Amino acid sequence: MTDKRIRVGVYGASGYAGQDAVEILRHHPCAELVFATANTQAGQPIPHTSMTYIKSEDAPLDQVEAVFLALPHGASAQMAVTARAAGVRVIDLSADFRLDTPARYKQWYDHDHPYPELLPAPYGLPEINRANIVGQSLVAAPGCYPTTTLLGLMPLLKNGWLEPGNPIIVDAKSGVSGAGRDPKPHLQFVEVFGNLSPYSPGRTHRHVGEIEQEIAKLDPNAGMLIFTPHLLPVDRGLMASITVELKADFSSDGAQALYEQTYANEPLVNVLPAGQQASLKHVVHTNGAAISLTSVTARYLHITSVTDNLRKGASGQAVQCFNLMFGLPETMGLL
Amino acid sequence: MTDKRIRVGVYGASGYAGQDAVEILRHHPCAELVFATANTQAGQPIPHTSMTYIKSEDAPLDQVEAVFLALPHGASAQMAVTARAAGVRVIDLSADFRLDTPARYKQWYDHDHPYPELLPAPYGLPEINRANIVGQSLVAAPGCYPTTTLLGLMPLLKNGWLEPGNPIIVDAKSGVSGAGRDPKPHLQFVEVFGNLSPYSPGRTHRHVGEIEQEIAKLDPNAGMLIFTPHLLPVDRGLMASITVELKADFSSDGAQALYEQTYANEPLVNVLPAGQQASLKHVVHTNGAAISLTSVTARYLHITSVTDNLRKGASGQAVQCFNLMFGLPETMGLL
Amino acid sequence: MTDKRIRVGVYGASGYAGQDAVEILRHHPCAELVFATANTQAGQPIPHTSMTYIKSEDAPLDQVEAVFLALPHGASAQMAVTARAAGVRVIDLSADFRLDTPARYKQWYDHDHPYPELLPAPYGLPEINRANIVGQSLVAAPGCYPTTTLLGLMPLLKNGWLEPGNPIIVDAKSGVSGAGRDPKPHLQFVEVFGNLSPYSPGRTHRHVGEIEQEIAKLDPNAGMLIFTPHLLPVDRGLMASITVELKADFSSDGAQALYEQTYANEPLVNVLPAGQQASLKHVVHTNGAAISLTSVTARYLHITSVTDNLRKGASGQAVQCFNLMFGLPETMGLL
């Protein structure tokens, strides 16, 4: 059966998202991991495999059909171009192709997009954009904050339940692996242990642009996003706590049914029974999301949406996109 | 100098708040700890002292001038009555005297108040109610959620900055010691470690009634509270993350100056410089609060308010009230 | 292919070890989980499956070929008897069948063994007792402390490297899940967080009897065990830190080669390259062990042996035994 497997490579495989990509792919029944790059760890063994990391420049692009790019912002775009030129399909986990237009990219990243001709790329969140991912050659898999927030909002947006123009308020908390592996003073154990810290509050976090872009596609009348991320003293897991006001036509009591219907056929989204609250334990080390709903008053709804930031918020979702791109069952290797 | 010290007792001294009360009082220059009760640990040594815990019934009420009640809801009211009958002043850390009226008490606690004649008691949050605490005999010290939330809102409420009727949205996170010492399945280490869990969301947590009571005193036009507490995987520390809409007359840009002025003479409230974000590390193991402000848009303001839930959110504040009740310098033993 | 699967049940499936057993079995290519019992959670959904827990008394023993018993000490023996009477094979994760004789059992558990006729059962540590597990009907899978300690010592014991009579000194550290799910005061989050606590030190922990029993089989001249377990503030993972004196005939420099040879064909035991130290991260969430060696002096050797206490130290090992009992590839479902 090996000859039928799709041969893949992972760039940036020693980062936290890259490691999880390797871990998922080595159990995937229809993928074969051919190489995994990690420039600073070239020659070192890859945990739980018999392979070693190689340098990016030594990666045999001609021997794979697809690559996962778990590279820093900027480096990813460049490698995507190289891979596409070699006829290799790309699942990009960076932010490089998530914004649809060069203008929006410049607004949030403060410089011109290096390859504007590749924009827009399909936004790789299958539950809201499945049709545009199937069969594609380059997909921009969204990260943890957008994925978790958008899954928590989608049923309301798609069905026009939100009071037009009113802000969507999101208090988000991320495990520290979301900040990557590079040593930084504020990510040292002693600084994080026993602590909880907001950062990039209000409308300053770069993911605001990406989330609002996708919100607008689903509901052009939706209000702005007020988004406050926090660094949470756990290694993995992400929670988006969302408060919204509904149109007078709807009542928050109906949200439970709306969400259950919307996600009825989504195996990776678990709408919890009424009365339960979604916690990180529901999703950590899985490739799914969990969502719980609270009717605060008739007009106000509170939503808790959780994912594992390295799985449904990164590598799990990338493999989900990979499955769609290659016509495999969408959840293969993910349940 | 010993003869000038005010002799005090602590009831419920082996609980987390009680332990911190003992710890603060044993360093307090004008208090002398005469006894500390802990029914299940009677006879055991009290950490860092040469005393042992005694049973509540053995406490020599006639030898003290004041008692701190760190007892469960219900037990506290009864002991307060006993102490008052003995002429002993009471700083109550429970919820028993925080609601002003028997009706409101019944609404939130589902049974009649056992001693309605003692209501209302002064609400022991000095920064908003100092004048009513000075010299008093019974004070109801508020807990961690109300203290942290109210300190974060007070300058806006007092000065009428909030858009009338619009909801005040609070995402709150508490260290696990806030849930007390009794063993419960969901508080076991393995359940909390690596997790984050919302509970009592929306308008169901009992502290909503108390917070709204105090909000209304400061600003009768303020909207309802939407309050979502979370169990945070740390031992101590509490964060209230607050989002509000301002009246069109005001701009969120002015909030920094408003808060700095309001708290200019409050040694236990630290308004961080613009651009910094309050984190638990700012306050854990201290008796103060820290507050940071973010101007989201002109009309929307985000506030982060933090305390140590066992200190400014419990025992530190109780000692602050004690100091006021006895005419001592307010921050004695607390800096 | 489903009809070829071996039908199995798990008793005590909501405990930590039971949960991991379910998790491993639901991915196992040749096992089919037919039921999972949890008396206090009967009717609740089993995470990541479409099944619900059932009561032990409702378990259809006649529909399975094997059961995993993740039950408390005592309850396990009784269920084992019932299962065996029904012709069902048993992998017992409790301590009930680990000691070879009724006398030894009484010595360590302070009461008579309820079913002495079932002793001795094969000791389910494949790397030291594989031949006696293959094809068996009742196997006693050892727990985390014995497994991790014995794997760390086995090459020395089997080859007679230890100085006869000299003590084997083991400092052991266990994640909190090893203490089970029942709420206890000392297992509350606040008590464990930021703490490290020894317990049952010296020769008092019940696993000392079991470990010494197996040591003696491998090397009758080995000295006594000095064993100090600690409660470690992590959810899972176990480390045994071992110090031994070698016979003058051997040098600790040779230990690296000895271990590499001994475990060369053991896919679940990873002897780290010389100079590296085994840490919990090497094994957590895997079914393997990792071992590192330090030559302190020619005569003194230090060994660090680590496992995931719920996997190789419990359920992973139980499935490894299951594979051997049924003639399946030993690591099926475990890599």
Place this chain on the structure above:
Amino acid sequence: MTDKRIRVGVYGASGYAGQDAVEILRHHPCAELVFATANTQAGQPIPHTSMTYIKSEDAPLDQVEAVFLALPHGASAQMAVTARAAGVRVIDLSADFRLDTPARYKQWYDHDHPYPELLPAPYGLPEINRANIVGQSLVAAPGCYPTTTLLGLMPLLKNGWLEPGNPIIVDAKSGVSGAGRDPKPHLQFVEVFGNLSPYSPGRTHRHVGEIEQEIAKLDPNAGMLIFTPHLLPVDRGLMASITVELKADFSSDGAQALYEQTYANEPLVNVLPAGQQASLKHVVHTNGAAISLTSVTARYLHITSVTDNLRKGASGQAVQCFNLMFGLPETMGLL
């Protein structure tokens, strides 16, 4: 009373030990903190004070009577020389003056001591060397591993209880603040969280030389040290788990009385009652040590010794030395 205070400065005050030194000194009744240096944070406010950090070169040495040096190895020696030249007394928290001879220093630090004429300096562990600290001008305060290990062994060493020549086996575990504040990959939160890692095992850790030096002074016949430190996933706290063999003349049963007598008048060393085990919670955020004893067999004794690595293992002990150097009550500011 301010005019009677001893004016002091702290170098390296933004490091973890330096921060705790400032915290202790700002509450010390007879010390006045005049300056605190932190080159990379010069101009930043010092938490809980009204002061700001200054650069080392701007420190007014002529305005203080004593300085605490919480500087890196090497930098400390140089500053000590400068301070002594200015007539300022020095409490050094680095390793620069802990070894008695230039030869021993070179053996463990691989280069010549820069100021051999200053060796030997008094070893600043009051419980074993009090007489040599009183009134001194330069004291080398030992760090966390030596302090905790030596306090755990001292009664045995001083009274000749150890079997001559037999190894002293120490399994040590340190909170991460012991590794300092500089960002390093292996100290990142995600790497440490949920992990436990040995490092510098056997006889390779630099503190082995220092500990053996002090052991030999107390008992020249004592055997070598086998010392395995571990990085523990907590912010502060240190545990030394010690196993020793006693001479046949003594029995481990007598150790409890021996320790209780030895430390009877030591307010900062708490020998726990027989049967209790010392844990980090006994000492974290205090300036004391706690010790518990277990009689394994008549000849084998297990000792658990714990400190807060930043307090009794660093800054608390430095202030204890300061008190002795200046003739103040030894525990002033420390209880």
